[in-house]
Amino acid sequence: MRVTVLLPGVLRQHAGGARQVELDLPGAGATLAAALDVVAARHPALERRLRDERGALRRYVNLFVDGEECRRLTGADTPLRDGAEIQVIPSIAGG
Amino acid sequence: MAATVLLVIGTRKGLWLARSQDGRASWEVTGPHHPMVEVYSAAIDTRGPVPRVLVGLSSEWFGPNVVISDDLGVSWREPATAPIAFPAGTDAALRRVWQITPGPVDEPDVVYAGVEPSALFRSTDGGRGFELVRGLWDHPHRPDWAPGYGGQAIHTVLPDPADHKRITVAMSSGGVYRTLDGGESWSAVNKGIRAGYLPDPYPEFGQCVHKVAPCPARPERLYAQNHGGVYRSDDGADSWVSIADGLPSDFGFAMVAHPSRRDVIYNFPLKADSERFPPDGRCRVYRSENAGASWEARTAGLPDEGFWTAVLRDSMCSDDADPAGVYFGSRTGEVYASRDEGDSWARVAAHLPDVTCVRAAVV
Numbered sequence: 001m002r003v004t005v006l007l008p009g010v011l012r013q014h015a016g017g018a019r020q021v022e023l024d025l026p027g028a029g030a031t032l033a034a035a036l037d038v039v040a041a042r043h044p045a046l047e048r049r050l051r052d053e054r055g056a057l058r059r060y061v062n063l064f065v066d067g068e069e070c071r072r073l074t075g076a077d078t079p080l081r082d083g084a085e086i087q088v089i090p091s092i093a094g095g
Numbered sequence: 096m097a098a099t100v101l102l103v104i105g106t107r108k109g110l111w112l113a114r115s116q117d118g119r120a121s122w123e124v125t126g127p128h129h130p131m132v133e134v135y136s137a138a139i140d141t142r143g144p145v146p147r148v149l150v151g152l153s154s155e156w157f158g159p160n161v162v163i164s165d166d167l168g169v170s171w172r173e174p175a176t177a178p179i180a181f182p183a184g185t186d187a188a189l190r191r192v193w194q195i196t197p198g199p200v201d202e203p204d205v206v207y208a209g210v211e212p213s214a215l216f217r218s219t220d221g222g223r224g225f226e227l228v229r230g231l232w233d234h235p236h237r238p239d240w241a242p243g244y245g246g247q248a249i250h251t252v253l254p255d256p257a258d259h260k261r262i263t264v265a266m267s268s269g270g271v272y273r274t275l276d277g278g279e280s281w282s283a284v285n286k287g288i289r290a291g292y293l294p295d296p297y298p299e300f301g302q303c304v305h306k307v308a309p310c311p312a313r314p315e316r317l318y319a320q321n322h323g324g325v326y327r328s329d330d331g332a333d334s335w336v337s338i339a340d341g342l343p344s345d346f347g348f349a350m351v352a353h354p355s356r357r358d359v360i361y362n363f364p365l366k367a368d369s370e371r372f373p374p375d376g377r378c379r380v381y382r383s384e385n386a387g388a389s390w391e392a393r394t395a396g397l398p399d400e401g402f403w404t405a406v407l408r409d410s411m412c413s414d415d416a417d418p419a420g421v422y423f424g425s426r427t428g429e430v431y432a433s434r435d436e437g438d439s440w441a442r443v444a445a446h447l448p449d450v451t452c453v454r455a456a457v458v
Contacts, residue, residue: 052189058158
């Protein structure tokens, strides 16, 4: 199955300048975590800005799966459909 | 022609670089580099063929990082994989890099990092990649180390300049630890340092040591600013004696030793734990020229009133020039420099974000 990761401007430099990254995931029913594992292999400097070395999603980075923030679904375990869009949006934070 | 001196200024919202080419009479300040990213640690490594600036970044959004510049801040690079990461099985994640310390001169590729949560990492490739020093991570005391207000971190890393197997670290809280076998085993070395906030005021460990400064001219000597108490050790941290008499307060964060004069040290006292301002709001650096036996306020060029701010543990430093330069930055974004060993001061920058660290060197 294939999914698309949409990147904000601030992170594109870590994916070779791309606005979006297409991922081919093995098998059906892959999860968001599996997609991020593929990102880690291809763009490790991007992936470590999305989750820490334990695999925990960074607190102020929001990942929307087909328009729904993944924490409102099942987090990193959120299943993906073929053709899913994962949109990365930094949270409003800081002062 | 005067040597170029680089002053690295880390803040809550980015990095500023100040460069002087006229004997530190004037400074060209550039920044912000890495805007909106906290710069909590920095080092200027002058051991290699070109000076290297290493910076510990903490993004609220994208996590911690270490970046390197070999052209004095014109460009920065980072490895693809995380420079510092806790290995699988530790169930820990890096929160912040509190300290970056180049290793001994004759180990030019060795760099140490002290991090939060309390751990020591070692690089053997000049700071591109680091590995966890397991001996300290596995220390039986670790479950009892407790976070101070700023977090549970190793904020001081002091590799011995001659003995590669001897390293001293300090953490808040937990205190001072030392290895004599290259990091395999570690001992708490806090004898004489008071922990006024614990039932036993002189425990083996648990002190909230804020900063330890090495004495480059006499490696077995160390100076410490504690959470209440200022100390000197003349035996490599085996024991500590108070040198707080003569200071207006024994509370503070910063502690700096002169780069070549063995008895000269600098401190920036704050009134108390409960009042973290300079006494009477007066900006004063205290200098001792006799290893802490007596102290004298150095004030020329500094604000005489209304300085209701603080200097954090890594926000005061010296350079390696002769005469030595001394520098500090405040939480209100002012940076001062002395080019005459603390006798007089001039403002380098103002209205920056909170200054979290400063480092300076002849480059």
